[in-house]
Each structure stands twice: as structure tokens, then as C-alpha cells.
Amino acid sequence: MTTARTTETDESPQSVAPTPASRRGGWAPLRPLVLRLHFYAGVLVAPFLLVAATTGFLYAASFQAEKILYSHEMTVPVGDEKLPISEQVDAARAAHPEGTVSAVRPSPEGDATTRVMLSGVPGIGGTHTLAVFVDPYTAKVRGALEQYGSTGALPLRTWIDEFHANLRLGDNGRLYSELAASWLWVIAAGGLVLWFGRRRAQRKIRGTSGRRRTLGLHGSVGAWVAVGFVFLSATGLTWSTYAGANIDELRTSLRQATPSVSAAAGGEHEGHGSGSDSAEGGASGSAAGGVGLDKVLAAARAEGLGDPVEIVPPADASSAYVVSQVQRSFPTKQDTVAVDPATGEVTDTVRFADYPVLAKLTRWGIDAHTGVLFGIVNQLVLMAVALSLILLILWGYRMWWQRGRASAFGRPLPRGAWQQVPAHVLVPLMAGVAVLGYFVPLLGISLAAFVAVDVILGEIAYRRGKRTYGPAKEAAK
Numbered sequence: 001m002t003t004a005r006t007t008e009t010d011e012s013p014q015s016v017a018p019t020p021a022s023r024r025g026g027w028a029p030l031r032p033l034v035l036r037l038h039f040y041a042g043v044l045v046a047p048f049l050l051v052a053a054t055t056g057f058l059y060a061a062s063f064q065a066e067k068i069l070y071s072h073e074m075t076v077p078v079g080d081e082k083l084p085i086s087e088q089v090d091a092a093r094a095a096h097p098e099g100t101v102s103a104v105r106p107s108p109e110g111d112a113t114t115r116v117m118l119s120g121v122p123g124i125g126g127t128h129t130l131a132v133f134v135d136p137y138t139a140k141v142r143g144a145l146e147q148y149g150s151t152g153a154l155p156l157r158t159w160i161d162e163f164h165a166n167l168r169l170g171d172n173g174r175l176y177s178e179l180a181a182s183w184l185w186v187i188a189a190g191g192l193v194l195w196f197g198r199r200r201a202q203r204k205i206r207g208t209s210g211r212r213r214t215l216g217l218h219g220s221v222g223a224w225v226a227v228g229f230v231f232l233s234a235t236g237l238t239w240s241t242y243a244g245a246n247i248d249e250l251r252t253s254l255r256q257a258t259p260s261v262s263a264a265a266g267g268e269h270e271g272h273g274s275g276s277d278s279a280e281g282g283a284s285g286s287a288a289g290g291v292g293l294d295k296v297l298a299a300a301r302a303e304g305l306g307d308p309v310e311i312v313p314p315a316d317a318s319s320a321y322v323v324s325q326v327q328r329s330f331p332t333k334q335d336t337v338a339v340d341p342a343t344g345e346v347t348d349t350v351r352f353a354d355y356p357v358l359a360k361l362t363r364w365g366i367d368a369h370t371g372v373l374f375g376i377v378n379q380l381v382l383m384a385v386a387l388s389l390i391l392l393i394l395w396g397y398r399m400w401w402q403r404g405r406a407s408a409f410g411r412p413l414p415r416g417a418w419q420q421v422p423a424h425v426l427v428p429l430m431a432g433v434a435v436l437g438y439f440v441p442l443l444g445i446s447l448a449a450f451v452a453v454d455v456i457l458g459e460i461a462y463r464r465g466k467r468t469y470g471p472a473k474e475a476a477k
Contacts, residue, residue, distance in 0.1 A: 029420045031197060038190035040450055041183055043400065046393045048180040049187075053393070055164035056232075057386035060371045060379040062157040070154050073145060078110045079137030085114070085311075086293045091139040092116035092132040101313055102129055104293065105152070105326070107136040108308035117147060128158070151328065151372055174241050175442065181236035182243065182443035188222070188229035195219040211402035218395040221388055228385040235369040238362055242441045256358035261338040261348040265320045290314075290341030296321045299339050299346055306333065314341050320348075328372040332363065 067074065085106050093101070099118035107114045114136050117129040124130050124146055131147035131154070134140070148158040159168075166173030198219075205216035237243040251257050290296075293311060300309060300323035312322040320338040327333035334352035339345070355363070367373040371382050421429070437444020 029422060029425065031194070033421060034190050034193055038187060038194060039400075040454070041187050041190070042393075042396050044450070045180065045183040045187065045446075046396060048176050049184060049389060050393050051167070052164065052177055052180040053386045053389040055160060057383050057390070059157065059160045059164050060382040060386065062160050063371060063379055064376065066154055066157050069156055070145065073133040073143040073154075074113055075111050076113055076135045076137065076142065079135075082107060082136040083139050084294045085297055087139050088114045088134045088136060089116050089293060091141055092118075092134050095141040096121075096130065096132050096144060098122065099124075099130065103313075104311045105308060106297065106311075112136075113142055115147070115152065150326065151370065171241070177236065178240040178243060179442045179446060181233045181240060182440050183446070184236075185230045185233035186443065188226045188233070191219070191222045192226045195223050211399055214395050214399050214402060218392055218399060221395075222392050225385055225388040228381075229389065231365075232369060232385065235365040237440065238366060243439065243443075246439045246441075251356075251358050251362070254358065256356040258355065258359040258362070259350050261322060261336045261350050263315065263319050263322055263338060265314075265318060265338075265340045265342065265347060290321075291344035295344040296323065296339045296341070299323075299344050300337050303335075303337050303346055303349060305335055305337060308333075325352075328363075328367040328370075329375055330364075330373055332367070332373075334363065 085104065088106075089101065089104055093116075096118060099121035101116060102119035103117040105115040105117070113133040116132045116134060118124075118132065119129050121130040128146050128148045130144055131152070132144045133142045135142055145154050146158065147154060149161065153161055162168050165177055167176055205213060205220060208216055238247055248257070296311060297309070300311075305323060305325050308326050310324050310326045312324070314321060320340055322336065322338055324336040325333035332352060334355075336350045337346045338348040340347050352360070352363075364373060368378060369382075371379040374381075433447070434444070437447065
């Protein structure tokens, strides 16, 4: 990638002319620093954001595509009366005796199939299950598909979800999405400050052309969707690798973790996270034994757990059945009970209404981020925000090109902006950045790398300029 030729004035740390103290306002010294940060972060992080936005757009659209593509497995003609859940599971096991039953989701609606999830099936990854779809009225098996996550993603949505989360590279690939989420809110906030810091006359788009028109489109659209970017960034970080772990520790220290029922056959529920905020999960065990699925489901119904629910069989002889509501759309239904397999009695209960405030906000934030909280409206909003981010990135690169001389990318913004920030502002600012970098490590590490590279390049440019112009200056004396 070539850049336009630059002079010693463009590249050296002295390129930003000092502003007299009498003319410095509260915003004036900070604007060049925010502008340079927004520029470099946009240029260097934008490729990661572009991938995240594109795959996020496709993921939001995949919910409706999934209903069309897998309609045969997911839906059935409405019959007269649904069969006992135990008969439906028996039919699924007869068709697919491989693996073990890890969970059962009874038909939540009149035209919906029952899902029987099998773990340990050959060819199915450890975090995935084989979902067997059973007609609740006839116990006929309508098909089987690989499934992933607590939202029941089928192959199409699973592929897009994993590409969005980790580029299908496993845990190491998750660093890309965490880096993108770490910087998205910084870029959005910086752009918002820069846009509203401009004079009103400079924000108009009508009647403009060239770079100014591109800037107007970039700034106007960015201002409208900035809140959405900040929301996606914050919620995405809640289940990221490093920042997510710090957030979990903070919630736990504040006694705001997500509670879970005790899976033992009797006992008080746990006051720590159960993993219900994660996008993936599962349990192993057998669906047979004890009082049976029908009585377990009846016990959960008696506690007020309406559809949709998921039944997780006991993991071993000393464990209980766990029945959980799995409705992520609003109003959220996330009540959970544990049922003793020997007696069919409810031994522990956790109500979503009793969740700590931060646990509820985390649940709602993740569900809105993944497009399930408000259904198709939620998905359309996510698609609009993702499309806006794609356009902003393309406009940003176009502005960079337009800064150049027709055939080369424009030169970077002048160095030395930080020198214009008063010490009483710069020192607290640096301290705040250090604290933020600790809690959001990929932001802190990448920012430190940007600064280090920028300083090194500036020093190289300065020395080259001094070497080039030094003899001429001496001869002119």
C-alpha cells in the first residue's frame, strides 16, 4: 500500500504547530489527538470490523433463512393431542441409538417439532449436538441436524455464527472478534466527538462533492448509529475471552453473577454463574431412569415453567433433572428448577425475577446482540447497524484515498498532537487509558503497539529529514 510523498514537515514530531496558551480551549488541544487516534484505529482495525460487520449482517439474516431452509424438520401439521414426551424421546432413540440424550426441548408451539439432543455422536464436535426432530402428535422422526448453542442454531446459522465469532479457527480466532469489539466503541465515540465538534455549516452534505461529501456521509451516518456501535461493542465484550473474564470477575465481586440451581438431588441453588450467559452449553446423561421425563416435566409445569423449556437429564446417580425455560425473546422466561429423579419433587428453584440487576442486563444485552430479544425487529435493526458499519468503513478508506494525489493514499495526519494537550488533562487521560487497558487487554495492548510503532516511525522520519536537510542548512549559514 503506497502513500503520497511526505516532507519533513509532515512526518516529524514538530509538524503540529504549538498553539498559544491564550487560544487553547478545553476541546482545541484534544481534537488533533482524537483525530489521529480515530484515523489510525479506523485504518488498522477496520479490516477486522469489516469482517465482523459482514458476518454479523449474515447472522442476523440467518434466523429467517433457517426457518425456510429447515422448515420440514422444524414444523409439523397441527394435530389433535401431543403424545407424552417420553414416547417422543423413545422414537428419537429408536431412529438414532448413537450417543446419549443431553437435553430435550418439547414442542413449544402447536406446529413445532420436539427436539431431542444427542451428545457423543460420532462426527459431531464436543460443543455441538445432534438434534433429532420428532412430530409431537405421531412420534414420527422428521430428520436430524447438527445443532449448536443455547439458541438452537442449525447448520447454516452455526457456520455463520462460528465465522463471526472466531473465523472458524477455534479459541485463537476469538481474538479477532474481541479486538474488533474492543475498538468499535472507541472509534465510534471518537468519530461522534469529532463530528459534533465541527461547525454546523461543515456538516452539511447537500451541495458538496469530493472528499467533503464523503466526509459528510461518513459523519452523518456515524452520528446516527454510534449508540448502536457502542451497544454492540459492550455486549460483545461480555463473553469475550479476556475482557469477558474481567467482567465476570467484577460481577462476581459485586454479587451480581447469574445464579444457578443446584444440580444435586436436593440442595440450595448456587450464587454463582451457571454459564447461562454463554452462547454455548450442554450436559450429558441419560434420559431414562427414575420417575421419568413425563413426571419431571409435570413437576416443572406445576412450578409455573411454561413453554419453551429444556430438560437436561441427570449427569450421574447423585444428580437431579434440570428443567429451564429457554425463551430469550421479551418478556424473557429463564426460570429454572431441579427435580429429584427418584421422587419427582422439585428440590431447587431459581426465578429470573430474582436475578441481580447486572445479571438481567447481561442476559438482555447478549440476547439483543444475537438478535433474539425482540425477534425479527431486533434482527432488522442489527442488519441496519451492520450495513451502516460496512458503509462507514468503505467511506473512511475512500476519504483516505481522497487525501492523496489521485493515485495514492493520503498521507497520515501530523504527529505531535499529544504535545498540545495540557499536562493537567494529559496525565489523568493517560491514567484512565491505563486502567481501561487493564480491563480491556486487547485494546490496551494494541493501543500501546500503535503508539510504539508511531514513535519509531516518527523518529526514523525525523532522522532521515535531519540527514537530508542538515548539510544544506549548514551550507546556507
